[in-house]
Amino acid sequence: MTSDVHETELLLSTVRAFMAAEIYPHEDMVDRTGSVPPELGLQIETRAKQAGLYSANMPERVGGGGLSMKAMSLIEREYGKSTHALHSWIGRPTELLLACKGDQIEKYLMPAVRGEKRELFALTEPEAGSDAMGMKSNAHRDGADWILNGSKHFISGPRMPDFAIVFAVTGVDETKRGPRKRITAFLVDVGTPGFDVREGNKSVSYRGYKTFQLAFNDVRLGPDQILGEEGKGFELAGEWLGMGRVWVGTCCCGKAERIIGLATDWAANRKQFGQPIGQFQGTGFKLADMAIGLRTADLLVADAVVRAEEGRLTDADVSMVKVYCSEMLNRVADDAVQIFGGMGLMEELPIQRLWRDSRLERIWDGTSEIQRHIITRSILRPLGA
Numbered sequence: 205m206t207s208d209v210h211e212t213e214l215l216l217s218t219v220r221a222f223m224a225a226e227i228y229p230h231e232d233m234v235d236r237t238g239s240v241p242p243e244l245g246l247q248i249e250t251r252a253k254q255a256g257l258y259s260a261n262m263p264e265r266v267g268g269g270g271l272s273m274k275a276m277s278l279i280e281r282e283y284g285k286s287t288h289a290l291h292s293w294i295g296r297p298t299e300l301l302l303a304c305k306g307d308q309i310e311k312y313l314m315p316a317v318r319g320e321k322r323e324l325f326a327l328t329e330p331e332a333g334s335d336a337m338g339m340k341s342n343a344h345r346d347g348a349d350w351i352l353n354g355s356k357h358f359i360s361g362p363r364m365p366d367f368a369i370v371f372a373v374t375g376v377d378e379t380k381r382g383p384r385k386r387i388t389a390f391l392v393d394v395g396t397p398g399f400d401v402r403e404g405n406k407s408v409s410y411r412g413y414k415t416f417q418l419a420f421n422d423v424r425l426g427p428d429q430i431l432g433e434e435g436k437g438f439e440l441a442g443e444w445l446g447m448g449r450v451w452v453g454t455c456c457c458g459k460a461e462r463i464i465g466l467a468t469d470w471a472a473n474r475k476q477f478g479q480p481i482g483q484f485q486g487t488g489f490k491l492a493d494m495a496i497g498l499r500t501a502d503l504l505v506a507d508a509v510v511r512a513e514e515g516r517l518t519d520a521d522v523s524m525v526k527v528y529c530s531e532m533l534n535r536v537a538d539d540a541v542q543i544f545g546g547m548g549l550m551e552e553l554p555i556q557r558l559w560r561d562s563r564l565e566r567i568w569d570g571t572s573e574i575q576r577h578i579i580t581r582s583i584l585r586p587l588g589a
């Protein structure tokens with residue numbers, strides 16, 4: 205066995221043991237009650253640190269685990285088998301924080317890596333979801349300071365955050381394609397006067413994973429609260445967030461594998477007309493299609509990871525992963541409910557929960573439709589269309 209293969213197996217066995225001990229036993233309770241008791245969340249955080257899983261995505265130079273993209277994709281695939289409500293407590297701070305400079309490093313980046321502070325990524329607004337450029341949140345200069353106004357919703361995380369990375373309009377640039385809003389990312393501490401954070405809508409996907417509403421009313425921010433450069437918020441987000449969509453894809457593969465396992469067991473053991481229902485083509489072919497879909501999705505993720513490691517991952521590559529893996533998962537989840545028949549919808553079995561959880565994957569981090577726009581653009585733009 206090469207040391208690479210050995211390390212991968214060690215990593216996978218660590219993550220699987222962690223999921224079995226710290227995550228899976230709590231899934232039903234969290235889904236039923238719609239919340240994660242704070243002491244349970246803290247226990248997951250603490251044990252994730254002990255297991256070396258906390259901040260595994262961040263580079264070693266800032267105290268993270270320094271795992272390769274390939275290793276991260278394997279870990280995220282295991283996390284994807286369960287619910288965000290629980291595995292998000294195993295912190296993976298947004299890599300956007302690596303853009304911190306000067307005092308920001310000790311104030312935001314390092315505490316996030318150590319698990320002392322939690323951040324939110326705040327882009328979406330009630331009137332600006334898919335159309336992120338339609339955002340109304342804005343900041344104007346007041347001397348050296350900035351004054352932030354606006355609101356955000358659907359901003360998600362496991363618990364009340366300590367600070368948020370907030371995207372806001374700070375001006376308009378004239379470009380060849382017409383006027384374009386300047387978007388800037390700000391680091392905004394919870395507790396700053398004028399900044400209100402409260403729990404928002406409750407999602408039936410990943411029950412217990414919280415969404416927050418953020419309101420900014422003349423929030424005064426110092427010049428050192430800009431993350432990256434003024435007017436370069438989208439470029440910054442684009443630089444780091446592509447991999448976020450690949451992780452969505454790999455999570456979908458993990459969840460699909462779990463669902464396929466449950467559906468296969470049911471098809472092999474449930475008998476009707478005197479035989480296992482899996483022997484009816486209508487059921488057996490569903491299992492075959494699930495296996496084809498999952499294999500293809502896994503290959504797509506593996507290809508994206510290689511492209512990323514070689515520095516040639518494009519936006520269209522990322523969108524293909526996001527669309528294919530999330531839609532594959534939804535086909536798998538829906539077919540699994542069909543294979544389970546009425547029992548598929550009963551609260552006593554996990555299939556209905558996995559089916560509900562799967563649905564979000566086609567929506568967040570950019571809907572399937574928006575991903576298809578990105579792919580279409582990459583096909584037509586070179587032709588000037």
Ligand SMILES: Cc1cc2nc3c(=O)[nH]c(=O)nc-3n(C[C@H](O)[C@H](O)[C@H](O)COP(=O)(O)OP(=O)(O)OC[C@H]3O[C@@H](n4cnc5c(N)ncnc54)[C@H](O)[C@@H]3O)c2cc1C
Pocket residue numbers: 325326327328332333334335357358359360361407415564567568569570571572573574577
């Ligand atoms: C549980 C949850 C957690 C989330 N967490 C975060 C977070 O942490 N941070 C954050 O910033 N955001 C977060 N989001 C927001 C998420 O990214 C948005 O919900 C998503 O981008 C879609 O925006 P929308 O819901 O406003 O839908 P809309 O933009 O209103 O879209 C509605 C429908 O119209 C379609 N549509 C819109 N425009 C087009 C078009 N041009 N062509 C074709 N179809 C189109 C969409 O594809 C969709 O089907 C979260 C959302 C949820 C539900």
